[in-house]
Amino acid sequence: MTTPQLTKNQSLVFDVLEKAEGPLSAYTILDKLRDHGFRAPLQVYRALEKLLEYGVVHRLESINSFVACAHPGDDCHSHGIVAFAICESCGQVMEFHDHEVDHRLMAWVRGQKFKPEKTTIEIRGLCEACAA
Amino acid sequence: MTTPQLTKNQSLVFDVLEKAEGPLSAYTILDKLRDHGFRAPLQVYRALEKLLEYGVVHRLESINSFVACAHPGDDCHSHGIVAFAICESCGQVMEFHDHEVDHRLMAWVRGQKFKPEKTTIEIRGLCEACAA
């Protein structure tokens, strides 16, 4: 997926996510953009929809939040399934990829004749600093 | 985790999930139990909390729904990380386990000194029947 020029709202939302320490909820993004004229959730959700489509932002299903892709310049769609380790204490997120995991999961679904569209792998726990 | 005797509300919620074709949202469960005296979301959420703790029900993070464990008598906690294939057309869910996937993910987090608590693997797509 090639990323087209972002629109004004898309840029604003993306910038907020890039500068953030960790994942943000849509409503947190909204609050951060009130000064820039954002008034309604839909302004955020519509921008996020496109950013997700372009692959520059990921949605963390288990915490209803969004995070900028940790591999700028790379194409997350091309390096297979993306996995996340999410610290439940400080919110830090690590994004990684493992071809063997992809392969095993895809082999399993192929055996079931299941046609995968979108895969979520999220590990919640404590990062090194917070576990200490 | 050994499963204690279920309370009245826990039994009602569990029965609804067991008899269901696929995953149900908390509010869908609530509606199905109005005839049995359920009036408020908390009655469902509190029962679900215990059922999840006992490992007899799973939460599907990507669709905000709950499903009875597909391996009755087995202990999902003992056979490692649970994965789900969820049909976005008919709602059918397949639950499976893959030790190699567990192993790779746990090896990765160990390398980061990340302490995992709960892992989610959910593959959305189309089941064989719906993909045809």
Added chain:
DNA sequence: TTGCAAATGTTATGTTATTACATCAATTGC
């Protein structure tokens, strides 16, 4: 029987996401 812990009931509220409709801006074809 008294005290405690767990479960339940009830109301209100907080959080996340979408529907519906109007308006605006850029592009295209004539």
Added chain:
DNA sequence: GCAATTGATGTAATAACATAACATTTGCAA
């Protein structure tokens, strides 16, 4: 130029998901 189309935006209302706070009941054990 100018209508027609398309994509983006603005706004209000509502739907869907989840929890806080507090009162009451139940089962059980000291």
